[in-house]
Every structure is written in C-alpha cells, then in structure tokens.
Amino acid sequence: MSAATIGGQNGAMPELITIDDVRSAAELLRGTAVRTPLLPCLAGDPDRPLWIKPESLQPTGAFKIRGATNALLRLTKQERERGVVTHSSGNHAQALAYAAKVTGVPAVVVVPYGTPQTKIDAARRHGAEIVQCELAVRQETAEAISRERGLPMVPPYDHPHVIAGQGTAGLEIAEDLPEVELVLVPVSGGGLLSGVATAIKALCPAAKVVGVEPELAADAQASYRSGVLDRWSAEQRGRTIADGLRSYLSELTLAHLRARVDDIVTVTEDEITSAVGWLAHNARLVAEPSGAVPLAAYLNRADELPRGRTVVVVSGGNMDAELFAKLV
Numbered sequence: 001m002s003a004a005t006i007g008g009q010n011g012a013m014p015e016l017i018t019i020d021d022v023r024s025a026a027e028l029l030r031g032t033a034v035r036t037p038l039l040p041c042l043a044g045d046p047d048r049p050l051w052i053k054p055e056s057l058q059p060t061g062a063f064k065i066r067g068a069t070n071a072l073l074r075l076t077k078q079e080r081e082r083g084v085v086t087h088s089s090g091n092h093a094q095a096l097a098y099a100a101k102v103t104g105v106p107a108v109v110v111v112p113y114g115t116p117q118t119k120i121d122a123a124r125r126h127g128a129e130i131v132q133c134e135l136a137v138r139q140e141t142a143e144a145i146s147r148e149r150g151l152p153m154v155p156p157y158d159h160p161h162v163i164a165g166q167g168t169a170g171l172e173i174a175e176d177l178p179e180v181e182l183v184l185v186p187v188s189g190g191g192l193l194s195g196v197a198t199a200i201k202a203l204c205p206a207a208k209v210v211g212v213e214p215e216l217a218a219d220a221q222a223s224y225r226s227g228v229l230d231r232w233s234a235e236q237r238g239r240t241i242a243d244g245l246r247s248y249l250s251e252l253t254l255a256h257l258r259a260r261v262d263d264i265v266t267v268t269e270d271e272i273t274s275a276v277g278w279l280a281h282n283a284r285l286v287a288e289p290s291g292a293v294p295l296a297a298y299l300n301r302a303d304e305l306p307r308g309r310t311v312v313v314v315s316g317g318n319m320d321a322e323l324f325a326k327l328v
Contacts, residue, residue, distance in 0.1 A: 014252040016259060017160045019202035022167035022195065025070040029168060032099065033066045034058050036169070038176040038311065043282035049309050050298065051180075053173055054285055056317025060122065062244075062291070063169055063192055063315050064088075064095035064156070070165030071154045072099045080105045085151040087111070087142035089188075089244050090119030091316050092156035097128035108151065110142040116243060116288075116320050135246065136234035157191025158250040167195025173311050174203035181308030184294035186315050187211035187220045187264060188245040190253030196313065197260035208262040208306045212297040214240035215266035223249050224257050224264045241269055244290030244316060265304050267296040275299060276327040279314065288319040289327075 036057050044050025055063035072084065083106035086096050093109035100107035107128040111120060112135035124130055133141045146153045155162060169192070173180060183200055187193045190211075197209040213220050217237040222230040229249060237246040249257070257264070267275075275292035278299065279285045287295070294312040297305065 014255040015160070016256055017164045017167065017195070017198055019199060021160065021164040022171050022199050025066070025164040026168045026171055028070055028073055029066060029165065032069045032102065033168065035172055038173060039283065041283050044298070044310070045302070048298070048302065048307055051177060051309070051311045052283055052285070053169060053311055053313045055169060055313060055315050056285060056287055056291055060091070060095045060098045061316055061318040062091035062095065063166060063313070064092040065098065066168050067157070067162035067165035067191055067195070068092060068095040068154060069099040071159060071161040072096065072103065072105065074161050075152055079152045083107060083149070083151050084154050085110070085142050085145050085149070086154045086156060087138040088156050089246055090115045091244055091318060093128065094119055094122040094126060094318070096154055097123040097126035100128065101126045108145055110138050110145065112138050114238070114243070116318065118320050119318050122318070134234070135238055156247065157189030158252055160252070163191050163195045163198070163253070163256065165195070166192045167199045169313060170196030170199030171203070174199055177309065177311065178204060179309055180204055180207050180311055182306050182310040183207060183209045184212055184297055184310065184312045185209065186245060186290055186293045186313065187213045188290070189247035190220060190249045190257055192313070192315060193261060194253045194256035197256065201260045209260065210262055210297070210305060211257065211264040212294045213245055213264065213266055214242050214272060214293065215268055216240040217242070217245055218266045220249050221264040221266055223254055224261065227258060229254060242272055242290040242293055244288065245293065265297050265301050267293060267300060271296040271300045273327050276324070280328045285314060286317040286319070286324060287314045288316050291316040
C-alpha cells in the first residue's frame with residue numbers, strides 16, 4: 001500500500017501490520033531515528049519495577065520521527081520530488097519536516113491554532129511551510145492542500161507504514177527487556193500504541209499492553225471498549241493540557257487496538273501535570289504533558305493495572321520553557 005493512500009477506507013476490515021513490517025521499518029530507520037535506551041528508575045514501586053523508554057531523546061524530541069521517516073522513505077522517488085503534506089498537533093509536524101530536510105523533500109505541515117510555539121518553530125527551522133487552522137479542520141485542510149498541489153499525504157498515524165515505524169519503539173523494548181510484564185503507552189490517534197502492541201505481543205506474548213489517555217479526551221477508551229469509533233468534538237478534546245493527545249482513532253488504529261491491546265485507562269489533568277514534575281525530579285527527563293501520561297497511570301492507577309516489570313513510554317519532551325518551569 002502506498003504511503004500516499006490512507007488505510008482503513010471504504011468500509012473494509014483494515015489489514016493489520018505484522019512484526020515483519022516493524023522489523024523492516026527498523027532496518028530503514030537506522031541512522032535517522034535513535035535507538036533510545038531503556039532506563040531503570042529506582043524511584044518506582046519495588047513491587048512494580050519501573051523502566052522508562054525516553055522517546056523525548058529522539059533528534060526531534062518525540063517518537064514521531066520513527067513513523068514519519070518510515071512512511072517518507074517508502075514513497076517513490078517521483079512522489080518525494082513533488083513534496084509531502086501532513087497535519088499534526090506539532091510532534092509529527094517537526095518529525096516529518098526533519099525527515100524531509102535530510103532527504104531533500106519539500107514539506108507542508110498543517111497545525112492547529114494553540115500548538116506550542118516551540119513545536120511550530122522547530123518545524124519551520126527544518127524548512128517546512130507552516131499552515132495554521134482550527135483544530136476541527138486540520139485534516140481537511142491538509143487533504144485540500146494535497147489535492148490542490150498534488151502532494152502525497154503522510155498521515156500522523158492512520159497508515160500502516162507510520163504504525164510500523166512507531167512499532168520499532170516496541171521492538172527495542174522487547175529486545176532490551178524480554179521479561180517485561182506491562183507496557184504503558186500514550187494513546188491519541190493510536191499509531192504508537194498500535195505499533196508497540198504489535199511488537200510486544202509478537203515477541204513477549206505474556207506481557208500486557210495498556211494505553212493511557214487524559215480523561216478530558218477519553219474517546220479512545222470509549223471506542224476501544226465499544227468497538228465503534230467514538231469521536232469527541234474538537235472542543236472536548238481541546239480541554240486537556242496534553243496537546244499531543246487531542247486526535248482521535250481511525251478505523252485502522254482501532255482495529256489494531258482491539259486485536260492487540262489489553263486495556264485503555266485514563267488520568268486526570270492534575271495527575272498529568274504532577275507526572276511531568278516527577279519525571280524531571282526522579283528521572284532527570286524533560287517530558288511534555290502528553291509524554292508524561294503513562295507515568296501518571298503508573299503512579300495513580302495501580303489498582304487498575306497488572307503488576308510486574310513495567311515500562312512506561314515517554315513519548316516526547318517538546319514543550320514551552322515557561323510551561324515546563326511552571327509544572328516543575
């Protein structure tokens with residue numbers, strides 16, 4: 001399937017990616033995405049040994065470089081020459097901008113108003129053209145640009161190449177801690193959770209994979225439990241401080257989650273902001289609110305989670321300095 005074509009269309013049952021797709025992506029990403037370390041955290045609960053997967057240490061500050069690069073490199077030479085377009089809350093924007101820069105491809109990124117300025121500035125520094133719009137129409141705006149300019153779309157999560165790229169984080173977890181018993185992953189559009197679950201279930205089948213999202217944007221949990229997409233309004237999703245978790249699932253990601261994820265739990269805004277400070281003080285990591293969400297669940301939802309060796313995926317660390325100082 002071409003990365004210019006969005007999966008899960010026409011009412012057909014989406015085809016799930018496999019561990020072979022993830023392994024293929026890992027080979028393609030060598031030299032671009034960093035193999036982030038798996039850090040033991042002594043401040044965790046002794047009954048639930050804690051490791052942290054700091055995707056905030058990627059060159060663009062978030063896991064999105066994995067999926068964006070894999071999808072971009074799988075376009076044909078002719079497609080890349082035309083340039084690419086995407087829509088994003090910020091991290092995918094700068095990831096695609098970076099991947100496009102190192103491969104000599106023009107990029108247009110559509111971001112909603114209210115995107116942290118640090119994320120917009122980073123995408124612009126990498127040479128991307130920035131288009132801003134309302135959160136509710138960012139996908140439609142990007143699709144219109146794709147049609148008008150003839151640019152292939154590289155979606156932030158709704159494509160098998162993107163999901164396979166994100167899954168390389170799970171592949172690394174499985175290789176570095178094969179005895180892992182629980183992996184906590186943030187969920188918004190579902191690309192990271194879909195990819196990580198694919199790798200973990202293939203290589204560590206006894207381990208549980210649980211998604212975590214803000215309770216103010218809990219449409220993924222509702223969709224997962226009902227089996228039917230439940231897309232909350234942009235106004236509802238926009239209430240959370242976790243700006244990277246304001247998207248909604250697609251048919252493709254929901255199919256992956258229903259097949260491979262054990263549960264989705266939610267956390268409060270206070271729990272999210274406290275987790276940002278916890279990571280700074282106990283793990284010496286800068287985590288944006290979206291990246292701190294899994295740690296918030298580890299700290300506050302022990303009664304809802306399986307016990308055992310736990311990995312939390314800190315998905316990103318891109319946040320404005322003033323907000324970070326306030327939360328820490």
